[in-house]
Amino acid sequence: MPNVRTPLRAAAALFVLAGALFGVWASRVPAVTAKLELTPNELGVVLLLLALGATLAFAVAGRASDIFGPPRVARALGVAAALALILVGMAPNIASLGLSLFLFGATVGGLDVAMNSWATEVEQRRGRPVMSSLHAMYSVGTGLGAATGYLAASADLVVSAHFAIAAVLFAAICLWMAIVDWTFDRPKTARRGPIYVLPKRGLAIVAVVAFCASIGEGGMADWSAIFLVAVAQVGDADAALGFTVFSIAMVVARLLGDRFVARVGAIAAGRLSGIAATIGVLIAVVFGSFGAALVGFALMGMGYALIMPLAFSRAASDGTMARGAAIASVATLGYGAFMLGPPLIGFIADATSIRLAFGLLAAFAVLIVIFAKALGSPKVPQDQ
Numbered sequence: 001m002p003n004v005r006t007p008l009r010a011a012a013a014l015f016v017l018a019g020a021l022f023g024v025w026a027s028r029v030p031a032v033t034a035k036l037e038l039t040p041n042e043l044g045v046v047l048l049l050l051a052l053g054a055t056l057a058f059a060v061a062g063r064a065s066d067i068f069g070p071p072r073v074a075r076a077l078g079v080a081a082a083l084a085l086i087l088v089g090m091a092p093n094i095a096s097l098g099l100s101l102f103l104f105g106a107t108v109g110g111l112d113v114a115m116n117s118w119a120t121e122v123e124q125r126r127g128r129p130v131m132s133s134l135h136a137m138y139s140v141g142t143g144l145g146a147a148t149g150y151l152a153a154s155a156d157l158v159v160s161a162h163f164a165i166a167a168v169l170f171a172a173i174c175l176w177m178a179i180v181d182w183t184f185d186r187p188k189t190a191r192r193g194p195i196y197v198l199p200k201r202g203l204a205i206v207a208v209v210a211f212c213a214s215i216g217e218g219g220m221a222d223w224s225a226i227f228l229v230a231v232a233q234v235g236d237a238d239a240a241l242g243f244t245v246f247s248i249a250m251v252v253a254r255l256l257g258d259r260f261v262a263r264v265g266a267i268a269a270g271r272l273s274g275i276a277a278t279i280g281v282l283i284a285v286v287f288g289s290f291g292a293a294l295v296g297f298a299l300m301g302m303g304y305a306l307i308m309p310l311a312f313s314r315a316a317s318d319g320t321m322a323r324g325a326a327i328a329s330v331a332t333l334g335y336g337a338f339m340l341g342p343p344l345i346g347f348i349a350d351a352t353s354i355r356l357a358f359g360l361l362a363a364f365a366v367l368i369v370i371f372a373k374a375l376g377s378p379k380v381p382q383d384q
Contacts, residue, residue, distance in 0.1 A: 012076075012133075012137045014115040016141035017170055036097060049098045053104065058332045065323070070114045070115070074111055076116075077114055078111055081107035085163050090163075101146065105174065113331055115328050116327050120315075120317075129262050132309045132310075139251045147241070200321065202321060205376075206375060210333060213364075216304050217338055223345050228290065242297050246298065249299075249305070250304065250305040254309070257309065261306065266313070270305055271369050273305070274366065274369035276300075276303035277364050279296075285355055309340060314374070320380055
């Protein structure tokens with residue numbers, strides 16, 4: 001009987017796990033807020049601690065992956081992230097919630113870097129693109145995690161029990177799938193230099209491209225519904241369809257993305273993605289109707305879908321830094337933009353209008369088109 005646990009499926013399982021754990025948490029934020037009677041400001045503080053934990057963990061996980069191997073680090077962080085989620089569910093007050101969310105952010109953020117580092121190794125050994133499909137698995141996991149939140153809330157299951165059951169279930173299945181034999185080639189630069197470093201040379205441009213895509217993703221996550229209510233003048237139920245359409249388009253594009261990248265190349269795929277995102281933003285902003293906005297959001301989802309997978313693949317082949325460190329440096333700027341996008345749009349919307357603030361995403365999408373050449377293979381030799 002053939003072994004169902006291949007390296008590709010093992011990496012995919014880790015992407016599902018990371019997405020599922022985050023989806024479980026996101027699905028019960030209102031319940032946690034109500035349980036601890038958090039004010040909006042208090043919720044903002046604990047969410048900031050989650051983001052801070054992830055940001056600080058990126059570089060550490062990258063260095064650990066370069067020293068001990070991405071599979072080992074990813075599996076260990078998968079266990080730690082599941083335990084951290086259980087602690088989040090058990091938190092009796094805001095102080096313990098903040099600490100547990102910091103740990104959850106750090107473990108999930110570290111898992112993100114380690115699993116992407118392993119995914120790039122799998123991709124390079126297979127000799128064809130797989131990153132886009134693997135990132136689609138993260139979105140699938142998020143959906144599965146969110147679905148458990150719906151079921152738990154429908155069954156009046158308390159948050160602590162829900163988080164414990166979901167964490168154990170997802171971790172047991174996904175980590176079992178992630179146990180495979182893998183020969184790790186430690187980079188020569190694994191133990192050199194400081195842990196926290198900025199991307200160098202061409203990799204810095206790759207990080208800029210990732211930044212531009214992530215700022216759009218973050219903006220869509222928090223402001224798409226508000227845009228539809230304010231501009232298209234729809235109700236809350238219809239407004240929720242905006243991010244749904246965006247997310248579905250992104251998953252579909254990522255599932256098809258590997259073949260697309262293999263056919264046209266990373267640079268052309270990046271440019272076409274930036275063009276799609278630009279057109280999508282302009283359609284939504286210029287026309288402003290509900291139907292036009294949904295079309296625009298779908299194009300934005302398709303446009304942003306491939307950028308982070310392409311950026312991580314390019315980072316892994318960079319010769320100026322070890323693989324884990326390179327991915328961590330891109331992740332820091334890329335995911336930092338995901339967190340920066342919503343408040344930036346809010347600040348500009350408050351000063352001008354939501355329509356104009358949303359329209360500025362087109363400028364960032366244009367930068368993706370301009371700098372897409374950086375997503376191609378580096379000219380420097382690899383230093384493995």
